[in-house]
Amino acid sequence: MRNSEVARVFQDIADLLELKGENVFKIRAYQRTARAIEHYPKELKIMIEEGEGLQSIPGVGEAIARKTTELVTTGRLGYYEDLKAEFPQGMMNLLAIPGVGPKTANKLSSELGISSVDELERAINDGRVAKPFRLGDKTAENILQQIQALRRKDQRIPIGEALPVVEEIIAALGSIPGARNLTAAGSLRRFRETLGDIALIATADNPREVIDGFVALPQVGQVLAQGSTKASAIVRGGLQVDLRMAEHDSFGSLLQYSTGSKQHNISLRERGRRQRLKLSEYGIAVIATDKLERFSTEEEFYHRLGLQYIPPELREAQGEIDKAEQGAIPRLVQLSDIKGDLHSHTEWSDGHDSVEELALAARDMGYQYIAITEHSGGRGIAHGLDVERLRRQLAEIRALNERLTGIHVLTGIEVDIRADGSLDLPHEILSELDIVIAAVHSAMHQSQEKMTRRLLDAIEDPDVDVLAHPTCRLIGEREPAAIDLEAVFRAAARNDKIVEINAMPNRLDLSDINAFRAKDLGVKLAISTDAHSIAHLGFMRFGVGVARRAWCEPQHILNTLPLAELLAVLNRNR
Ligand SMILES: [Zn+2]
Ligand SMILES: [Zn+2]
Structure with missing residues (x-):
């Protein structure tokens, strides 16, 4: 059971106790616990397995720790089941709407027989709710909006889609005279991997001008609300943006x-x-x-x-x-610490640009090195390189390195980890390369046992330096493969191998929570873009965002090392 599911159970308990008219301190305690667990960086399941006390989580006392353990280890909680049985199911569904408290939910379900969010929406629109509930237009409208927000919440937008739109809007607003401090706040600023609403804030001598300018932007569609110091609108891509103006001094x-x-x-x-x-x-x-x-x-x-x-x-x-x-906030890794990119593709495999074009772009970004890591030529991957083509590429890179100054191109490969855990290219060629990253691209639905064994085989292979996009997830498209990541991280730490934070915004693999855990276990990480074109090199900031959310400092990240030190690390296996 995941932390978010545990949190949901405790929030439900709080709601039900409120309905029963229980002691307010007891209710608050459950609410606090739910929030603390929802945002706790470590999976409770792992903490329990490792015998780590849950009471290190803020707000979790002895009684709640006991309930949590029951819930996480058995998947159900007797106390919660008993409590739920005291109420009708329909009422529980309505409680999911933020504007609807337990008392209203109870009344709607018991008196009007409404038992789902959709039914409530219809009933409000039909005017069936207003009278018996003395519901004013304003309140009814509010509930309808909450229902819409609830539906939007299920469709969170990946940061890779949202950030460019928001930056475009900020740039456009920047041309309004007097507009200053235009900043995206909220979960975008915290670099969450998916986003609900976007909070923009700014200051101006004349706030009204900025608000008027905002709602008139071509990117802005439906305007939801507009006042003299704030406005909300749906912008291109379906994002809701709330702009709020502040006084300069606050x-x-x-x-x-x-x-x-x-x-x-x-x-x-x-x-x-x-x-x-x-x-x-x-x-x-x-x-x-x-x-x-x-x-x-x-x-x-x-x-x-x-x-x-x-x-x-x-x-x-x-x-x-x-x-x-305690003055102990770490100095987190930042984009300017990154000295190079260790995962990229060119037109030799499924990339768009040439090796030289990618190298020059990397130099323009201030990098010292870039690794070219094409797909290997095994089954299923289009244009993968076999031994013969890879050797030809190595010759091209050697010649290029003699010609170019200010950037060093590392030879490499993204070798496929086959379904049986073996690598797609022989030791003879792998041992010649500067860097070997290994990744799974097929048979992702194997059992957890098989998948884990497969990754462990790759990590334990002396030719492999980096495990790339470890869980194979695609945000919003493909769930992470079933893998015992704990075992993988421990093996990586033991074998001195590097695990990748893939910075492609639809991958972000490792995720923030997984990267945090890996770093905790002493695994060295690499932030790599997996660029298939020059433009993709810019994805580095998304990977850095994940690393920062994982509390990573420069020394945790391999590609903050200057070239000579990086080569020393990579050569130790050769
Ligand atoms: Zn890959
Ligand atoms: Zn790749």
């Missing part, structure tokens, strides 16, 4: 508030309360005097709370506030 507070995460901000507000301070999007108020202090930067905001600045990618309520208090 920009830092609004940026902090709008960036979230929700749970991070709740923890921060609790901390403020203990310091007799009240936090809001406008600033920090001293409770005793009610005097509001404003902050033009986030740094000042965090410092006022006695905290080190916390990078947005870490604001997920996973211990970052304690670390900031």
